[in-house]
Amino acid sequence: MTTTLTRGRPGADTVRTRTPRRGGHLRRALARNLRAHAFLIGALLCFALFTWYPMVREIVMSFQKVRYGETHWVGFDNFRQIFADPEFWPAWRNTLEFTGIALFFGFVAPFLTALVINEFRHAQSYLRILVYLPVMLPPVAGILLFKYFMDPGYGLFNQILDFLHLPTSSWLASQDTAMFSLVIVSTWANMGSATLVYLAALQSIPGELYEAAELDGAGLLRRVWHVTVPQTRLILSLMLMLQVVATMQMFTESFVLTGGGPQGSTTTVVYMLYNYAFNFDKFNTAAALGVVLLLVLGAFSALYLWLERRGGEE
Amino acid sequence: MMLNRSSRMAALALAAGLLLSTAACSSDSSGNSNDAAAGVADGKPLDPNATVTISIDCAPGADQAAGKANYADDLALFKTKYPNVTINAKPYVGQCEVPAQQTAQYKAHDETGAFHAYFTDRDATLNSGDAQDITKYVNDETLPGFSSMLPSVKDNMTVDGKVYALPINYYTTGLIYNRELFKQAGLDPDKPPTTWDELQAAAKKISALGNGITGYQDYSGGNTGGWHFTSELYSLGGKMVTDDGKKAAFNSPEGKQVLKRLHDMRFTDQSISATPITQWADAFPPLATGKVGMFLGAPDVIKHLIEVLGADAKAYGLGPMPGATGPGNSLGGGDLYYIKKGQTPNQIKAEIAWINFQYQTPDAGQFNFARAKTLAGSSKDPVAIAVPQPYFWSAESPQIKAITESLKTNGNLPLSNYDPYVKNPTKSITEPPAAQQLYKILDTAMSAALTDPNANLDSVLATAESQANQILANQ
Incomplete structure (x- = not known):
């Protein structure tokens, strides 16, 4: 495959034609925007640590239970418990x-x-x-x-x-x-x-x-x-x-x-979640409720985007 | 596989680093790097020469000037006994332990070496996996008076025969009342109501004084509604759960009676204010400012009213828990210190020694009433010495006798105001399993009784019962 690089590094005003190796291409692409990538890594780390990791952890916790400091897998027990809660x-x-x-x-x-x-x-x-x-x-x-x-x-x-x-x-x-x-x-x-x-x-x-x-x-x-x-x-x-x-x-x-x-x-859903976590000492049940809320809000956001896109196309 | 020179150097450095960090970690977690300094769990008190650093929470904070000064003095006194023990005491302001905050602390395993919990929180504390079994450390030598502690207190310290906690406060609920309002309403302040019928009648008379004065107040949220419901249910002889602890038992004639009476007082007699009280601390300002006639509470509420809210020390009386036909059973409660796992025997011994000195020794620590009297003389802030309560020993124990004597000599509160409570000791009943969860559920029932004139109380209680059964089944 022959690729024409039309965008050089600043100062490299010549158009070069060559067959790149995959690693070399990636390295150059990274080097070209090193500062931007450094900033991006900072942001990605923040998101990974404070947004994505807690979300994944919440989903994992919703299928677990902790008893006397030991964690056990319990399948959908936590979800069954919240659906059966009269509140x-x-x-x-x-x-x-x-x-x-x-x-x-x-x-x-x-x-x-x-x-x-x-x-x-x-x-x-x-x-x-x-x-x-x-x-x-x-x-x-x-x-x-x-x-x-x-x-x-x-x-x-x-x-x-x-x-x-x-x-x-x-x-x-x-x-x-x-x-x-x-x-x-x-x-x-x-x-x-x-x-x-x-x-x-x-x-x-x-x-x-x-x-x-x-x-x-x-x-x-x-x-x-x-x-x-x-x-x-x-x-x-x-x-x-x-x-x-x-x-x-x-x-x-x-x-x-x-x-x-x-x-x-x-008593709203989030208040109920708080009660499970902090008043009832049931973090895993709270996590299950959080997952349900996440799914509902996710579905609503998806619906919004779909309607927006459809509106834009029309 | 051959390693080149630089790789070998890197591997060596890594191995050395790992060894060093392992050594550092083990030293950190034990607090000492060798066994002699770490001590042994031999059932003996701490060696006075042992060098050890410990941490403890719930030291009095900025809102308790007198308590803070006494605590600092106690730390200095303890240092003369154990010169090489360093205590890192973490102060608090307001309520020592807020359930939500405590839960977060348990999840983060962020407790101090000795950490505070209410009787209510035993399940959550043990469930955290952080509480140390201290059976091998406690006996009459390390904790004088240990064998004469009240059975109801011991129940809360032990699980399956193993000791996990040390008590620092124990109370039975009583009736706190404003003696001045009693006088104004034509009631005898030396004879507080001992039945619920009498209480209802007295509340009506006090409310008739007008001027925003309410006869009685009760909680309806923040878990405190359910807590008071339990107290009132016990006083009528009712039960929260069945004997095996598997089912709710509060949907009973006694449970219905509790709600119906409160509903009648709120909407028929208008002797309970329309403002719902949904947080623990919200009950106190109206009490401190003389706007409430009666309230169910522990003796330490009076201390809080005087020392924190500056209420008149002579204004309050304390009666027994009202019952169906006379003083009723009472919900027992209190405070404990648990010991965190992962500490050296000497750290555990030092924490036990400090707790014993500060909270369980007559004429020392919290019972050093002579010192409190001296400090009170020069203090600009109010000091309350002290409202009598059962503490945690049997009435015949030398500890209780010594404390009672010291209080008579050094106390600055009108002890006769509390005679109705002291002279009518009631049977104490411990809190139910999953207490915080059941209390939260019953908040709704209390809220219905106190805020909804058309509440269907039977239905509310039945719903609470089904929710409680679910929680008990999932324990």
């Missing part, structure tokens, strides 16, 4: 309920906020900081504030409602309102980042498109629908996928505010 399906229902509500608010609220900020001629940077502030707070500290705001007895929210002669709420203390309360907290804590991403996308839309739409007599809503949404479609769909993956792993809010209650109404 398993309610935890999925809670997770999906949270994902559904959080997605609606976590998607709409930052997008609307970005639209509004984008309309301001002045003070945009101040508003951006204001919206991003909750993200800068340590999550637990921020979330803990709501424990006091939402206290059914002396909480700020009920005092405000009471002052306005509106009915008060049990917030986190009732299984009817606990999940929605967590969504409020989660939206407040996380919308800053999404708002900035949407704002960046909005600012990349050429102004001429809006001017043209205005000349055609389009009002505000039509301009948003026919210009803004199509122009930010890619970002919107990417953020949708990322938010689904993130909200399905909700843990901190439940852990800090409700402990999975009242009556397990805020």
Whole structure:
């Protein structure tokens, strides 16, 4: 086989023709981009150690059990145990309920906020900081504030409602309102980042498109629908996928505010996983649940990519 | 195969390196490089001249000024007895042992040489494979009073006749109550309720005081809900598991009674606050600020309220665990130190010697009430000396007699406030198997009783029973 090397090392401006040996070719290819490969190795090592190895280890652990310090292979026992757990399906229902509500608010609220900020001629940077502030707070500290705001007895929210002669709420203390309360907290804590991403996308839309739409007599809503949404479609769909993956792993809010209650109404899949691992001392069962969650989220991501690709082809 | 010169040199260097590292590792793991220094497991106390370094966790931290000062003093005193023993004590702040943190520590095999665990955690601790069998090391010579320890304490130290742990604290649950609120509500602060009916009636009267005051409070999350359910179930004569430990037994008339009473108190009497308490520490601020009339707890809760939260030392009384017709059975609990595997006999002996000195010797360590009294005199921070509890010896033992006497002389708390508890010792029942898991499951039942006005308590308890059976089957 004869190969023509059309890309030489810097300074090698001649085109050479030769029959390379496989090893020599690889060596030269590596040498050509030595610095890039060195950086790549660093990143690969980090991924291998902190992402891929734990994933493989988790999968292996999900088929094992540890008793008195000794590890045994147990086949699908851990999976059978989690599927038979009466909390398993309610935890999925809670997770999906949270994902559904959080997605609606976590998607709409930052997008609307970005639209509004984008309309301001002045003070945009101040508003951006204001919206991003909750993200800068340590999550637990921020979330803990709501424990006091939402206290059914002396909480700020009920005092405000009471002052306005509106009915008060049990917030986190009732299984009817606990999940929605967590969504409020989660939206407040996380919308800053999404708002900035949407704002960046909005600012990349050429102004001429809006001017043209205005000349055609389009009002505000039509301009948003026919210009803004199509122009930010890619970002919107990417953020949708990322938010689904993130909200399905909700843990901190439940852990800090409700402990999975009242009556397990805020026990999500990840909270259940945490319980198995750290409260029940069953790391292997937790690993099995983690594998199930990984498969579900993996399937969702694959579906998203397939739909994206199909949309792109059309 | 012929090796060239450089290959031979490399092989030699590698072999030498391996030998050196093996030697280094064995020296590290044993703590000493020769057998004489490592000592032998001969059932004798530590040689006072032995040179050894040990580590231990759960030393008082920054939030316990008095405890920290006492501990430092004890380390210095111990050094006069064993001048060549170095103790690396790891301090804690808040709760000494958080279950989740402890589980992670077990998985990483990252315990100190002597490591703390609650009675509740025996299964998890042994399951970690890190606990050393110390049967050969413990006797009346190495641990004076060992043979007179209470059977309920010994149960928690031993498995299949082998000793794995040493107790440092033992309690039976009682009723902590605010004497001032009792007076305001027209109740006799020297006669706390001894039955659940009396408790319910007293809670109603205290709540009627208004001003955000609640008669009684209870847990409903963070494993503490199930823990208190167990306590209340035992007090009514109920059982958590069957005698063989294979099935749940709490879905019983007693179990239903526990939930129904709490539900009634919360929604009919309104004598329990609407704010759910889902973490261990969350119960204490309302107690410390005089907003709660009664709460089930161990005597050390009163110490925590005074020393950590600055509550009024005279405000609290301690009564026996209420029961069906009089003081009921009580859930026994406590703290232990396990010894980590892989240490030299001398390290194990030194850890036993320190634990014995610090936690099990009258007039020394935690029982050095005379020293605590002196320190309290000059301390800006509150010091509580000390709420009486069963500790871990029988009432007739010389240890308990000496401690009781010292407390009378040196204590700074109103001991008569605790007479209802001291004079009504209740039968102590140990925690169930898979305790943390069962407690977690029963959090949901407690949460239903305390947060849902329309809760179907029978159904909630039946669900918990089926979950518990599954856990017990997978033990």
